[in-house]
Amino acid sequence: MSDISIHSMAEFMAVVDEITKVKRKTLAWRGQADAGWALTSSLFRKTVTDQDQRVCESALERVEEDMLAFCRSRWQLGKKPSLQILAELQDSETPTRLIPVTHSPMVAMFFASDYKTNTEADEHDGRLYVFEPSTSLNRVDPDTTELPWGGVVKGSWVTEPPCVWHPPTPTPKQQIQEQAYLVGGVPKSGGNSVPVRVVEQTQDFTVDGSTCLTLRVPAESKVALRQSLREGFGIQWSTLYPGIHGMSKAVQRWMVNVMPDLDGVVIR
Numbered sequence: 001m002s003d004i005s006i007h008s009m010a011e012f013m014a015v016v017d018e019i020t021k022v023k024r025k026t027l028a029w030r031g032q033a034d035a036g037w038a039l040t041s042s043l044f045r046k047t048v049t050d051q052d053q054r055v056c057e058s059a060l061e062r063v064e065e066d067m068l069a070f071c072r073s074r075w076q077l078g079k080k081p082s083l084q085i086l087a088e089l090q091d092s093e094t095p096t097r098l099i100p101v102t103h104s105p106m107v108a109m110f111f112a113s114d115y116k117t118n119t120e121a122d123e124h125d126g127r128l129y130v131f132e133p134s135t136s137l138n139r140v141d142p143d144t145t146e147l148p149w150g151g152v153v154k155g156s157w158v159t160e161p162p163c164v165w166h167p168p169t170p171t172p173k174q175q176i177q178e179q180a181y182l183v184g185g186v187p188k189s190g191g192n193s194v195p196v197r198v199v200e201q202t203q204d205f206t207v208d209g210s211t212c213l214t215l216r217v218p219a220e221s222k223v224a225l226r227q228s229l230r231e232g233f234g235i236q237w238s239t240l241y242p243g244i245h246g247m248s249k250a251v252q253r254w255m256v257n258v259m260p261d262l263d264g265v266v267i268r
Contacts, residue, residue: 003200005216006109006128009228013100015215016105017129019205027084028101028164032110035125035216042095042101044193045184055193057158057186060097065147072145081143084103092212093173098181099194101131112215112237113222115253126217130197130205133182134163149185153254158185161210162194177240192235 006012013217019027029094030039047055047063055134065091068082075084085132092097104126112126139156140148149157162184167174182192192198217225229235237250 003214003216005218006225007218007221009225009232012105012109012225013221019213026065026103027105027183028100029105029108029130029132030102030131030182031108031113031217032127032129033111033114033124035127037127038191038193039129039196039198039212040191040193041097041099041101042090042093043097046095054187055186060186061147064097064152066246068147079145081148082149083140083142083165083167084167087165090181091171097186097193098165098183100161101129101180101182103178105130106229106235107231107240109225110229111224111238112217113229123219125219126222128215128216128217129198130213131162131182132205133161133162135166137163137165137183149183152185159195160189162183162196171181171242172242173246176242202230 004015006015019052043063044055047059064086070086071077071085071089090098090100091158092093108128112128115128137148139152162182164180165183169181173214182194183217184196186193186211187195195210198212198214199205199211205211226236238246240246241249
């Protein structure tokens with residue numbers, strides 16, 4: 001069987017309706033612009049130095065401990081929980097193990113139908129991941145000033161399904177995007193950085209949080225889907241990324257895309 005492909009907003013809303021009828025809990029969604037990307041955290045990707053090298057849990061923890069020590073030694077963070085610090089760093093695009101997800105399927109679709117990079121148009125299929133994870137932090141203390149998962153028994157941390165954590169004081173961007181974070185240990189095998197099994201059919205999507213359903217967004221459907229999101233739901237870059245930081249990122253993308261048209265123009 002192949003994964004479910006979404007060609008239009010009507011198809012997507014029908015799939016969302018089908019999933020939510022079966023899954024009564026709050027779902028978490030993630031959209032990725034390239035269907036070829038695995039489900040990995042930014043820190044996991046940053047730590048990989050060779051395509052054949054497997055990043056282990058202990059390696060990620062060493063980086064996290066050094067990162068937190070660096071921050072606490074130079075900034076007056078007091079008793080601020082380490083998990084909150086990591087969430088703020090992730091929100092500022094610093095690599096962490098936290099994987100951003102959203103409770104809005106439409107927001108996830110925006111990211112799945114987005115450009116892969118600033119310089120590439122809609123040449124790659126996108127992918128949506130759908131989770132029904134637990135909100136229990138698997139014995140992780142969200143209020144500790146130490147590494148939250150440093151004392152967790154590694155056998156369970158790297159095998160139990162990941163959980164979803166909601167920042168207690170979300171930023172405006174996090175509120176608009178209905179954002180939360182997927183948190184879990186690094187499994188000993190597989191291409192993902194959290195212990196979850198990816199399935200392609202709704203009947204295989206289990207209720208225990210151990211699986212996530214994947215949907216494909218064909219490259220040729222991206223433009224129409226983005227238009228539907230913009231015109232029907234008001235979802236576009238400027239609404240999901242309010243403020244100067246979002247505007248700056250959008251201008252940078254715009255400049256990369258239009259610069260070839262300015263070749264030879266003298267700027268005075």
